[in-house]
Amino acid sequence: MTDQTLVPVFDGHNDTLLKLYKAKEADKEKLFIDGSPADWHIDLPRARKGGFAGGMFAIFPPSPEKRRSGDMLSHDEPLPPQLPRATAIDSTIGMASILFKLERAGALTVCRNAAEVRAAVARGVLAAVFHIEGAEAIGADLSMLEVLHAAGLRSLGIVWSRPNIFGHGVPFRFPSSPDIGDGLSDAGKALVKECNRLKIQIDLSHLNEKGFRDVAKLSDAPLVATHSNVHAICPHSRNLTDWQLGAIRDSGGMVGLNYATGFLREDGTMNADTSLDLMVRHVDALLAALGEDHVGLGSDFDGAMIPAPIGDVSGLPKLIDAFARHGYGRELIEKIAWKNWAGALEKSIG
Numbered sequence: 001m002t003d004q005t006l007v008p009v010f011d012g013h014n015d016t017l018l019k020l021y022k023a024k025e026a027d028k029e030k031l032f033i034d035g036s037p038a039d040w041h042i043d044l045p046r047a048r049k050g051g052f053a054g055g056m057f058a059i060f061p062p063s064p065e066k067r068r069s070g071d072m073l074s075h076d077e078p079l080p081p082q083l084p085r086a087t088a089i090d091s092t093i094g095m096a097s098i099l100f101k102l103e104r105a106g107a108l109t110v111c112r113n114a115a116e117v118r119a120a121v122a123r124g125v126l127a128a129v130f131h132i133e134g135a136e137a138i139g140a141d142l143s144m145l146e147v148l149h150a151a152g153l154r155s156l157g158i159v160w161s162r163p164n165i166f167g168h169g170v171p172f173r174f175p176s177s178p179d180i181g182d183g184l185s186d187a188g189k190a191l192v193k194e195c196n197r198l199k200i201q202i203d204l205s206h207l208n209e210k211g212f213r214d215v216a217k218l219s220d221a222p223l224v225a226t227h228s229n230v231h232a233i234c235p236h237s238r239n240l241t242d243w244q245l246g247a248i249r250d251s252g253g254m255v256g257l258n259y260a261t262g263f264l265r266e267d268g269t270m271n272a273d274t275s276l277d278l279m280v281r282h283v284d285a286l287l288a289a290l291g292e293d294h295v296g297l298g299s300d301f302d303g304a305m306i307p308a309p310i311g312d313v314s315g316l317p318k319l320i321d322a323f324a325r326h327g328y329g330r331e332l333i334e335k336i337a338w339k340n341w342a343g344a345l346e347k348s349i350g
Contacts, residue, residue, distance in 0.1 A: 011055030012226035012256025012298030054127030088136030114346035174268030183210035227298030256298020
């Protein structure tokens with residue numbers, strides 16, 4: 001595929017801000033603009049090469065504990081304990097600062113509504129939606145949510161997989177149902193209502209089944225899972241069951257395909273030797289469950305092991321080509337690649 005025929009891709013989830021936050025280099029903007037290490041997935045040169053138009057740039061407050069090796073992650077990963085709020089605030093503010101410094105340096109633009117996303121894609125400027133994965137920095141009184149929203153926060157995953165004061169995430173367990181643990185706390189239910197009021201998209205990707213049901217009951221916005229796959233194909237706790245897909249469909253919501261190999265493969269292993277055809281199989285199932293206006297991409301770039309045929313963001317045209325070979329027309333490919341996310345954000349954040 002030539003540069004002239006690149007399809008822009010707006011992506012539901014990446015962890016590049018965490019990579020930059022943890023990097024030893026002082027000049028984070030230069031690292032992103034000039035080129036990051038070869039084993040990273042996103043930087044500006046590779047984004048331009050691959051047609052990456054932007055996406056939800058996640059702020060994930062990391063746990064201090066070391067995780068086990070990636071090949072074990074998908075089977076039964078012990079979760080770290082609840083993260084202290086002060087620790088979460090430090091890293092959340094640190095990553096938000098990097099995001100806004102990247103904007104000031106001209107590397108991207110932080111978008112606060114769908115019109116700004118569409119305008120950035122049209123101009124060829126990276127469109128970044130300020131997203132948080134794990135709300136540990138937000139206290140029960142929700143005052144921090146107001147501050148973060150004023151700064152540009154427009155998408156929030158209530159939990160990562162560890163528990164917090166708002167609810168419970170699913171552990172990395174295979175094979176497993178997502179029906180693990182309790183639902184949302186009273187604070188979590190209040191958080192859902194406040195996100196609706198402020199027009200902050202709620203991301204269900206790491207939430208357990210009972211928490212998902214609570215959000216579905218309480219929220220007046222479409223249900224969204226930014227980076228999740230189909231449980232019927234890969235029975236991982238992180239993937240969406242038939243009833244969850246049905247609830248998302250009935251709400252007019254959205255699912256972004258996660259490229260993490262352990263959430264794609266029938267054996268649940270983190271193995272880079274994973275075919276593009278398997279990714280297309282998940283997309284086929286999502287299209288059948290949700291319809292062609294409600295399926296997108298949610299790579300988990302810089303946060304997971306992805307299929308070797310893609311490699312990094314510069315390899316996105318290979319996935320687009322796989323869609324075309326499978327018989328998807330240009331209109332459907334553009335919907336999956338970016339237009340459906342623009343529509344979903346318009347419903348959620350305006």
